Amino acid sequence: MHHTSLIATIVAGLGLAFVFGAVANRLKLPVLVGYLVAGVVVGPFTPGYVADQELAPQLAEIGVILLMFGVGLHFSVKDLMAVRKIAIPGAVVQILAATALGIGLARLLGWTLGAGIVFGLALSVASTVVLLRALQERRLIETDRGRIAVGWLIVEDLAMVLALVLLPAVSGMLGGEAPPPGPGGVAGAFAITIGKVAAFVALMLIVGRRLIPWILHRIAHTGSRELFRLAVLAIALGVAFGSAALFGVSFALGAFFAGMIMAESELSQQAANETLPLRDAFAVLFFVSIGMLFNWSVILREPLAVLATLAIIVVGKSVAAYLIVLAFKRPTSVALTISASLAQIGEFSFILAGLGVSLKLLPKDGQDLILAGAILSILLNPLLFALLDKLAPRLAGRAGEPGAPAAANRPHGVLVGYGRVGKAVAEGLKGRMPLVVIEDEGERADALRAAGFEAVQGNAVRPEVLLRAGLAEATHLFVAVPSPFEAARIIEQARAANAGVKIVARAYTDHDVDLLTGMGADHALIGEQEIARGMLALAPKRPPPAASVH
Secondary structure, rough: HHHHHHHHHHHHHHHHHHHHHHHHHHOOOOOOHHHHHHHHHOOOOOOOOOOOHHHHHHHHHHHHHHHHHHHHHOOOHHHHHHHHHHHHHHHHHHHHHHHHHHHHHHHHHHOHHHHHHHOOOOHHHHOHHHHHHHHHHHHOOOOOOHHHHHHHHHHHHHHHHHHHHHHHHOOOOOOOOOOOOOOOOHHHHHHHHHHHHHHHHHHHHHHHHHHHHHHHHHHOOOOOHHHHHHHHHHHHHHHHHHHHHHHOOHHHHHHHHHHHHOOOOOHHHHHHHHHHHHHHHHHHHHHHHHHHHHHOHHHHHHHHHHHHHHHHHHHHHHHHHHHHHHHHHOOOHHHHHHHOOOOOOOOHHHHHHHHHHHHOOOOHHEEEHHHHHHHHHHHHHHHOOOHHHHHHHHHHHOOOOOOOOHHHHHHHHEEEEOOHHHHHHHHHHOOOOOOOEEEOHOOOOHHHHHHOOOEEEEEOOOHHHHHOOOOOEEEEEEOOOOHHHHHHHHHHHHHHHHOOOOEEEEOOOOOHHHHHHHHHEEEEHHHHHHHHHHHHHHHOOOOOOOOOOO
């Protein structure tokens, strides 16, 4: 029965993703490798149970919607406009370069020009989920390079929406099946698509900008957290579905605009927190659904073609993006981050490949190569970022970043993270002790130095960064990063480097306290408890005297 298939697909997908994700983590591999393997296990190309191949991609699409909605919550129209001068020409040139490489490989394989165009376009567009997960893990979404990458991604999505509309109209001219001509031919189809996208953007900026925050505030005033969570999910999913059904815009793009409009509300942070658990769960199903599509036999049948396809995705696209960003006079670190982010393909690639096969433009082998390229590039993407993390200190040194801070050679405090909490801690410690701040984003590190703090750029999870901040001589370590798992790894590394340092960490729940203290923290503070202590400090010290009775 269909409802049984839905439950079985969710249980098998999440259950096996957990098992193989845990194994991958144990082997020091990215957990998404385990998720992909789980998809292969429940896919049609391996023996045993086969998950529903129609339901799994739809569940994965919910993950894409919620993920892009979450990104929109940390974005704004101003942020989008600020990166338009590099994101628009950069994405267009990179798409053209990747498409040209795809056409070249297709011609070598003996395919038609139409097949080459579809193949090249499919290789040119990055996966939304993979790119955003990589940026979020490194807390880069709200940085300059993160905004450029997201803006670049939005332009790619818009370009693929146009491609999906125009391909059927030009299929006959490219050697495929020619569907019944629409009004106005190719020019008409292009004009209608542009008009629909413009209408959607206008509707969101004019009507949505007023309506969505108003709805949220009205629901928040009811005092029901359950209703508020339901309102956020209804808005995210409703706008995404409506944008696709009425305006032909992708689910991801619709959800992004919904989040970006909601970001203007004071309740945006609460909205982001409420959607986080569902966002992560459905993002896992995305990777499982990709693994289900992969037919491993293509590697044995066409090994050279698979390697050439992978080279276009990982090398060709990356080099093109790297050179484009440098041409706009951005730092090398930004160029490397953008190029690593785009060195993979995903959901739009599968849609384009499916459309190409249905129009008889792309041979079935082409679809298999695209799927193989997607799987392998997604597997390699975390390794590229790991390599980038190792190169970052050297690049920072070439860029003239200061070496070890002066305070690192005497007793001092080390602060990890300069977000909202970290900034308050740093300001409070001014004049009380020498302080070195570790911040992995270059712009924030520069801002710290401009504000008079000594700063080290890098990820404190790496022992060499902690040592560069002088942890061996430090008396106190303040860990202000929001992720308890990242904080736990930092504390573990710090305790190994300096057994006597006093460690104070930020926590959200009692479970976080147990985790952080178990790793070696002396104190783990929960915001709610500190608020309660502050309230009690302002309360009367003793009961008021009883009123006398006459």
